């Protein structure tokens with residue numbers, strides 16, 4: 221399944237699939253999907269409300285945001301709403317956790333696929349267990365069958381691919397292709413979204429003055445948009461956009477990128493030649509915290525991203541979503557989800573540090589997991605604004 225997905229395809233096959241999928245992330249498609257995102261984020265607020273009523277203790281925000289991320293992907297990419305937020309036993313969520321767990325016995329498998337994918341295939345080792353492939357495949361096949369038999373449509377990514385398939389040019393896209401792409405959105409957008417939501421919340425709790433300013437902006441924008449935070453409204457969240465940009469600089473979800481050199485290139489000024497076929501690692505975290513590019517790099521300062529200051533950022537030194545043709549296809553979708561989700565939360569809740577919050581600066585990261593996480597996890601107090 222992964223081999224046919226955007227993440228697994230190479231060269232011409234990748235280019236063609238990317239070309240089909242890119243229209244899923246244009247403004248008009250995102251506008252259509254923003255209602256589904258809003259309603260899923262509202263459910264998350266209901267979960268927070270229950271949680272706050274039941275226990276007045278710190279919240280493990282990462283594990284909470286993972287549930288939100290799973291439900292967002294389920295509804296948008298799999299066309300099948302799941303209820304991971306309120307149901308801890310949700311099958312979709314549990315299977316998602318298993319797939320994205322690269323600790324313990326799965327760590328060498330992941331390393332094997334990164335370093336020697338052909339060898340792993342030759343050895344007959346699969347990246348994803350058959351049981352999980354079957355689960356996700358049957359979900360998507362079921363959704364496609366239902367829509368085709370009942371002539372139903374929905375503003376989500378599966379529909380976009382079905383529309384491409386049935387459109388004028390009748391592209392050769394199989395049900396398995398559609399499943400593979402939904403799956404690549406799951407892998408691309410599950411832990412990344414949960415981590416980004418967690419780091420933004422962490423920074424807002426550590427910097428209450430920034431949080432107050434973002435909340436003020438949210439309330440002002442919502443009051444102009446019938447108390448909603450839809451696609452059009454998010455475009456007015458200029459300060460929140462600066463805050464998110466700064467969080468992703470200080471805490472890039474993907475701290476490094478990799479590329480395979482396609483042709484031999486020379487850089488005479490550095491006396492360096494990179495041969496065709498060489499794996500190149502791009503140190504994103506190193507660039508983002510290099511004082512030559514970002515002075516006083518460990519200072520959390522959203523002002524770096526004002527329209528004026530952004531122009532001074534050197535090209536290719538800020539890479540939270542990668543760069544070039546293989547950059548993150550979900551970037552605009554991710555930013556939309558973050559803006560809607562954070563608006564909903566900040567409109568009703570105050571995020572505060574608690575005794576378990578890791579307040580080290582530079583942050584001390586955990587070494588016990590492959591995830592980018594503070595040592596000790598993400599913990600915050602979440603307090604309803606109306607009870608303050």
Ligand code: HEM
Nearest residue numbers: 405408409412416473474541542543546547548549550554
């Ligand atoms: C804040 C959240 C996110 C961050 C920080 C992020 C970051 C990234 C990065 C760094 C890459 C590699 C880019 C490169 O090598 O140049 C990538 C690729 C990718 N991302 Fe995201 N991502 C996020 C959310 C999402 C979401 C929500 C989706 C799903 C819709 C998604 C789907 C993908 C896919 C499919 C690729 C592979 C693209 C390709 O190979 O053509 N990402 N992402």
